[in-house]
Amino acid sequence: MEQNILVKIGGDISGLSQSLSQAGSQLSQFTRDTQSGFQAVGTAGKWITGAGAALAGGLGMAVKTAMNFETQMSRVGALSGATDKELTSLTDTAKHLGNTTVFSARTHWPVAG
Numbered sequence: 159m160e161q162n163i164l165v166k167i168g169g170d171i172s173g174l175s176q177s178l179s180q181a182g183s184q185l186s187q188f189t190r191d192t193q194s195g196f197q198a199v200g201t202a203g204k205w206i207t208g209a210g211a212a213l214a215g216g217l218g219m220a221v222k223t224a225m226n227f228e229t230q231m232s233r234v235g236a237l238s239g240a241t242d243k244e245l246t247s248l249t250d251t252a253k254h255l256g257n258t259t260v261f262s263a264r265t266h267w268p269v270a271g
Contacts, residue, residue: 227252 231252235245 231245231249234240234248238244240248
């Protein structure tokens with residue numbers, strides 16, 4: 159004959175409940191901190207991308223300006239029949255005036271524009 163015995167054992171699990179609650183709070187804080195960190199990285203990435211694009215754009219404009227200047231000075235040489243030495247002198251003068259005055263080389267050498 160089979161008999162079932164039911165035994166009830168009681169215990170204090172308040173410490174376990176408190177520990178689980180603290181662990182849950184810490185996990186929630188970790189999640190918030192991680193999300194903030196990822197947002198900061200995303201913001202920094204956007205800023206770096208924007209700065210890189212601006213730098214590349216500025217560099218591109220500088221290269222284009224230099225190429226245009228050289229092309230236009232070649233035109234000056236062709237139109238004037240200047241020798242290499244004379245063209246070098248004209249180019250150096252235009253660069254010097256462009257760097258040391260409020261006027262660009264285009265102002266001093268209208269054919270360059």
